[in-house]
Amino acid sequence: MIGNAHLDPVWLWPWQEGYQEARATFWSAIHRMDEYPDFVFTCDQVVLLSWVEESDPELFARIQERVAEGRWVMTGGWWVEPDCNMPSGESFVRQGLYGQRYLKEKFDVTASVGMNVDPFGHNAMLPAILRGQGMDSYCFLRPGPHESELPGTMFWWEAPDGSRVLAYRIPFEYCSPPGEVAGQTEKALGQLDRSLGDLMIFYGVGNHGGGPTKANIDSIHRYDRMGTFGELTMSSPRRYFDEMTKRLGEQGLAELPVWRDDLQHHAAGCYSAHSGIKAWQRRAQAAVLSAERWAAVAGHDARADLERAWKQVLFNQFHDVLPGSAIEPAYDDARDQLGEAVAISKRIITRAHNVIAREISVPQESGTQPVVVFNPHPWPVTTRVEMQYGLAPNGVHVVDADGADVPCQRTQSVATTDDKGRGATVFQAELPALGYRLYRLRQGPGQHPGGTLLASEHHLENDVLRLELDPVTGWLSSLVDKRTGADLLAGAAGPHTQVCEDPTDTWGHRVVSYDWPGEEMVTTDIVLREHGPLRARLRVEREWGRSTMAEEFILGAGGDDAVEVRVTLDWREQAHLMKLRFPVGLQSPVATYEIPFAHLTRPIDGAEEPAQSWVDLSGSVDGARAGLAVVNNAKHGYDVSPPSPGRSHSIGITAVRSPVYSWHDPRLLDPDGYYSFQDQGTHSFSYLLVPHAGDWRAAGLTRRAALLGSPVRAMLESFHDGPLPSARGYLDDGGDQVMVTAVKLHEDAPRDLVVRAVETTGRPAVASLHIPMAGIRLVADFGPSEIRTFRIPLDDPLSAVETDLVELGVRRGAFTVEPW
Numbered sequence: 001m002i003g004n005a006h007l008d009p010v011w012l013w014p015w016q017e018g019y020q021e022a023r024a025t026f027w028s029a030i031h032r033m034d035e036y037p038d039f040v041f042t043c044d045q046v047v048l049l050s051w052v053e054e055s056d057p058e059l060f061a062r063i064q065e066r067v068a069e070g071r072w073v074m075t076g077g078w079w080v081e082p083d084c085n086m087p088s089g090e091s092f093v094r095q096g097l098y099g100q101r102y103l104k105e106k107f108d109v110t111a112s113v114g115m116n117v118d119p120f121g122h123n124a125m126l127p128a129i130l131r132g133q134g135m136d137s138y139c140f141l142r143p144g145p146h147e148s149e150l151p152g153t154m155f156w157w158e159a160p161d162g163s164r165v166l167a168y169r170i171p172f173e174y175c176s177p178p179g180e181v182a183g184q185t186e187k188a189l190g191q192l193d194r195s196l197g198d199l200m201i202f203y204g205v206g207n208h209g210g211g212p213t214k215a216n217i218d219s220i221h222r223y224d225r226m227g228t229f230g231e232l233t234m235s236s237p238r239r240y241f242d243e244m245t246k247r248l249g250e251q252g253l254a255e256l257p258v259w260r261d262d263l264q265h266h267a268a269g270c271y272s273a274h275s276g277i278k279a280w281q282r283r284a285q286a287a288v289l290s291a292e293r294w295a296a297v298a299g300h301d302a303r304a305d306l307e308r309a310w311k312q313v314l315f316n317q318f319h320d321v322l323p324g325s326a327i328e329p330a331y332d333d334a335r336d337q338l339g340e341a342v343a344i345s346k347r348i349i350t351r352a353h354n355v356i357a358r359e360i361s362v363p364q365e366s367g368t369q370p371v372v373v374f375n376p377h378p379w380p381v382t383t384r385v386e387m388q389y390g391l392a393p394n395g396v397h398v399v400d401a402d403g404a405d406v407p408c409q410r411t412q413s414v415a416t417t418d419d420k421g422r423g424a425t426v427f428q429a430e431l432p433a434l435g436y437r438l439y440r441l442r443q444g445p446g447q448h449p450g451g452t453l454l455a456s457e458h459h460l461e462n463d464v465l466r467l468e469l470d471p472v473t474g475w476l477s478s479l480v481d482k483r484t485g486a487d488l489l490a491g492a493a494g495p496h497t498q499v500c501e502d503p504t505d506t507w508g509h510r511v512v513s514y515d516w517p518g519e520e521m522v523t524t525d526i527v528l529r530e531h532g533p534l535r536a537r538l539r540v541e542r543e544w545g546r547s548t549m550a551e552e553f554i555l556g557a558g559g560d561d562a563v564e565v566r567v568t569l570d571w572r573e574q575a576h577l578m579k580l581r582f583p584v585g586l587q588s589p590v591a592t593y594e595i596p597f598a599h600l601t602r603p604i605d606g607a608e609e610p611a612q613s614w615v616d617l618s619g620s621v622d623g624a625r626a627g628l629a630v631v632n633n634a635k636h637g638y639d640v641s642p643p644s645p646g647r648s649h650s651i652g653i654t655a656v657r658s659p660v661y662s663w664h665d666p667r668l669l670d671p672d673g674y675y676s677f678q679d680q681g682t683h684s685f686s687y688l689l690v691p692h693a694g695d696w697r698a699a700g701l702t703r704r705a706a707l708l709g710s711p712v713r714a715m716l717e718s719f720h721d722g723p724l725p726s727a728r729g730y731l732d733d734g735g736d737q738v739m740v741t742a743v744k745l746h747e748d749a750p751r752d753l754v755v756r757a758v759e760t761t762g763r764p765a766v767a768s769l770h771i772p773m774a775g776i777r778l779v780a781d782f783g784p785s786e787i788r789t790f791r792i793p794l795d796d797p798l799s800a801v802e803t804d805l806v807e808l809g810v811r812r813g814a815f816t817v818e819p820w
Contacts, residue, residue, distance in 0.1 A: 269508015
């Protein structure tokens with residue numbers, strides 16, 4: 001019998017109410033321990049303990065005593081119980097980094113059992129992350145028996161990299177009513193695999209906290225004496241897994257079934273509910289990761305500020321905040337807290353960039369404006385940079401540090417004033433890995449070198465791609481990849497926009513698919529906004545009901561191999577949703593979705609699926625391999641649908657849903673009631689269309705997504721001497737299969753660098769990481785989807801070691817380090 005008190009710090013109440021309830025719930029648990037010598041309390045969500053520490057030192061001291069006694073048991077090890085699909089891989093790492101380190105510092109323990117009892121699904125890489133954080137087992141509730149045919153109550157859950165945890169699906173519920181436990185126990189036993197012999201049943205008042213009551217505990221003692229349900233023992237998940245491991249032995253453990261997939265589906269609509277929180281989270285995660293990198297490069301000990309920022313990000317990944325299922329006022333708090341994380345990050349980044357730029361040698365050149373462009377990504381990046389400028393009434397052109405012309409063109413300024421000197425340019429920057437390059441704005445027109453680029457109101461074409469727009473629908477009628485000759489839309493049919501009524505609740509309970517029949521938005525205008533030597537931009541405007549949408553298709557000159565589309569959607573519909581659909585003319589396609597740190601192949605059945613930033617369809621066109629990926633910077637709800645009458649295979653992104661806030665089926669809405677509907681107003685996001693020759697691995701999708709979500713930064717600079725060259729990189733992962741995802745200072749040692757990398761294609765690889773900031777080259781083997789973290793003392797980089805995900809231990813993986 002697992003006594004616990006699940007507490008949603010935010011849900012149908014604001015976080016301030018959760019803050020108080022944590023204190024009340026934990027006092028209740030302490031009092032139950034005083035009254036019942038055998039009572040054991042299982043606690044997760046470290047943020048609750050941190051709140052108690054700062055608000056009630058007496059209670060915190062009592063908890064420390066009970067932890068030392070072994071009756072207050074820490075599980076989970078994460079800052080909160082987050083949504084377990086939408087946060088980035090690095091966010092899941094930081095949940096454990098800050099959670100486990102807090103437990104170690106305050107209680108001298110760490111959690112060895114992962115626990116997410118309330119989230120609505122669990123991504124397939126969690127076993128690898130849990131193992132890297134010192135946890136060997138996992139308790140969860142959803143999906144329930146009616147939602148997924150898992151192989152049993154207890155089974156091995158194996159990640160794509162081969163890591164395993166012993167998983168236990170909690171039967172029936174993680175909490176119980178305050179009275180006797182008979183009903184809870186009977187329903188749990190009805191769902192359990194009794195062949196296990198020993199079983200865990202969770203009890204205690206939950207959601208708004210509360211925990212085990214006297215009536216709960218008295219009834220457990222009573223039913224134990226009566227033998228009604230067998231022997232009932234006050235226990236903890238750790239004790240249960242230990243005893244089961246001992247009883248089953250190596251042979252029995254080896255015979256347990258193995259699950260090699262994610263754990264879905266429960267509430268399909270939560271991956272698209274409240275577009276704002278999804279976009280704010282993506283922005284904040286990218287900002288803090290960038291700040292970490294630049295603080296490390298500049299040698300700034302910003303660990304305290306970064307911890308504050310990360311904890312705001314992690315808190316708002318809670319499974320009733322990020323999924324959009326909390327009350328409306330909760331999102332005012334979430335916006336402010338994530339804004340704080342972004343503001344902290346921007347201050348760190350701005351300081352670091354200015355410290356670095358001050359050291360660059362920038363010779364004076366009359367009539368020019370120096371610009372330093374910073375690349376936050378640990379691989380070389382070529383990208384277009386939009387730059388505002390002043391004091392140049394005749395415009396500018398861009399040159400590099402050697403004075404060579406750089407492809408550029410004038411674009412619309414963000415300022416609309418009578419200042420004739422203000423303007424904006426877009427230019428192509430070629431940037432070192434995690435580094436910078438110096439450019440200059442020179443007044444007046446230049447040569448503006450560029451590649452082939454043709455454009456009209458219905459046509460864009462460069463050396464690699466040719467696309468044509470249907471003037472009626474405003475969507476692509478052709479997308480030719482000149483490298484293969486394949487027209488990915490040849491024979492494709494179906495709408496691009498799909499608006500339909502959405503009668504489902506906020507969570508989308510019981511929804512399998514949102515690929516419903518709907519109406520298309522009506523195209524009202526197509527305008528060629530830009531056509532220069534560097535890029536062309538087509539604007540397509542649409543409307544439906546009271547809503548409007550503009551999509552701007554941007555194609556670069558020369559070898560640009562992806563179409564960027566910037567979307568501005570002004571949504572004014574209630575209880576409706578809109579899908580953006582991407583029909584393709586592929587035969588026998590396979591659908592691949594990005595998940596945290598990895599990818600999964602899923603059936604083409606129209607089901608609504610959670611994913612990170614990209615979805616790919618790879619198949620063939622006229623017998624030749626071809627594929628199309630869609631990469632985006634703000635959305636998490638996707639589907640891939642099979643052909644149907646009048647429609648071909650297509651990728652779908654749920655762009656917007658507008659249910660009532662915190663409406664939970666089976667509660668019915670009052671037809672005469674007044675309700676607030678989600679997602680009213682303006683939404684801005686971007687996506688990329690990435691054609692390829694049939695292997696998504698060669699298209700660099702994960703790196704494209706990172707650049708789309710975390711653009712490079714350009715800053716104006718002054719003239720001065722300095723020891724640094726005009727371009728420099730500080731860490732380069734080579735841009736191949738193995739991708740560096742974190743560059744930071746060690747939590748305990750600001751002179752130690754932490755570098756984490758992951759294999760991104762699901763195939764073995766050898767990675768060569770060039771780390772000029774440490775003066776070394778590190779070479780390591782990576783298995784498919786393997787995550788490895790290296791600790792590099794900057795004062796003795798050749799003594800680098802591999803560490804775990806919480807930076808508390810040493811792993812004994814093989815790699816080599818040499819001066820470079």
